[in-house]
Amino acid sequence: MERFWERVRAQAMSGKGIGREDALAVLSLRDGALWRLLDITESVRRRFKGDGIRLCSIVNAKSGLCSEDCSFCAQSRRSGAGIGKYPLLTGEEIFREASAAKERGAREFSIVASGLAMRNREELTRVGDAVERIRKELGLETCVSLGTLPASDVEYLLSRGLRSVHHNLETSRSFFPKVCTTHDYEEDVSAVWAAKEAGAWVCCGGIFGLGESPEDRVELALTLRDLGVDSIPVNFLNPVPGTPLEGRRDLSPMECLRIIAMLRLTNPTREIIVCGGREVNLRDLQSLMFAAGATGTMVGNYLTTAGRPAEDDVRMLRDLGLAPREG
Numbered sequence: 001m002e003r004f005w006e007r008v009r010a011q012a013m014s015g016k017g018i019g020r021e022d023a024l025a026v027l028s029l030r031d032g033a034l035w036r037l038l039d040i041t042e043s044v045r046r047r048f049k050g051d052g053i054r055l056c057s058i059v060n061a062k063s064g065l066c067s068e069d070c071s072f073c074a075q076s077r078r079s080g081a082g083i084g085k086y087p088l089l090t091g092e093e094i095f096r097e098a099s100a101a102k103e104r105g106a107r108e109f110s111i112v113a114s115g116l117a118m119r120n121r122e123e124l125t126r127v128g129d130a131v132e133r134i135r136k137e138l139g140l141e142t143c144v145s146l147g148t149l150p151a152s153d154v155e156y157l158l159s160r161g162l163r164s165v166h167h168n169l170e171t172s173r174s175f176f177p178k179v180c181t182t183h184d185y186e187e188d189v190s191a192v193w194a195a196k197e198a199g200a201w202v203c204c205g206g207i208f209g210l211g212e213s214p215e216d217r218v219e220l221a222l223t224l225r226d227l228g229v230d231s232i233p234v235n236f237l238n239p240v241p242g243t244p245l246e247g248r249r250d251l252s253p254m255e256c257l258r259i260i261a262m263l264r265l266t267n268p269t270r271e272i273i274v275c276g277g278r279e280v281n282l283r284d285l286q287s288l289m290f291a292a293g294a295t296g297t298m299v300g301n302y303l304t305t306a307g308r309p310a311e312d313d314v315r316m317l318r319d320l321g322l323a324p325r326e327g
């Protein structure tokens, strides 16, 4: 066992990251080994990212009405969830949400729209206008999550001041057909390549607790490493009534920490941002997500579920001796 710990620490601290077998071993560690694991992941996080924590916030700028059938999503075409459904917000509405996010302490603001792809030119221009105004008047870094954008659209948004493009792979290539049947995994991978090719900072991760195996979790982590994404958002399923996964509860708080740790150790130099589902899945262990390797979190509400008050998150960072980070 000593050899395992030494190897894991050395490979992660070198920046290279651990391999498949060690990543699987991390996911199967008994709860009593958690402190040893966190000692390593905390050191790795500090080595590559210091003590600054990124705080992101989002607006659900276009809700519901999606053509896709992702099983976890309240906005999918097979969801009967009672969520608000509306077309793209006006530029003024998006700007107001960004101002509120800044008030909450967010340093990065993401404009998220449901749907596989935003192909409407007028809508893309509206988002571009909003990005430029948010950047100029509020000084926030901006991100968009608009589906499978081609490189030319990403280039246009970058020319308006955009920094990041978010597009999740959601889960492993192997498990994806059990999650979504209306589009292919490769379409998502191509969107990630397009964003990288255009020169965007790429934020790409997934959601855990859908019924995927430990092997699927590691497969996703290694795919993200191969793609060289800059930032990995981590979501834990918070099953919304009316979705196919309603009532599913697979994850314990300890398991969530092992997933974050596995991602930190396989992708030691990348940002890991813990997003939706953290309150209900990590529960009272939320503050340990940073020791497990998270370098950021989302404040405020998620796409279709409510987050806790942002003041609680800012206080949590202060209590831990951490501070919000610019950029």
Ligand code: SF4
Pocket (backbone or CB within 6 Å): 066, 067, 068, 069, 070, 073, 074, 075, 076, 077, 113, 114, 115, 116
């Ligand atoms: S995750 Fe995105 S693509 Fe899938 S159903 Fe939800 S909004 Fe549509």
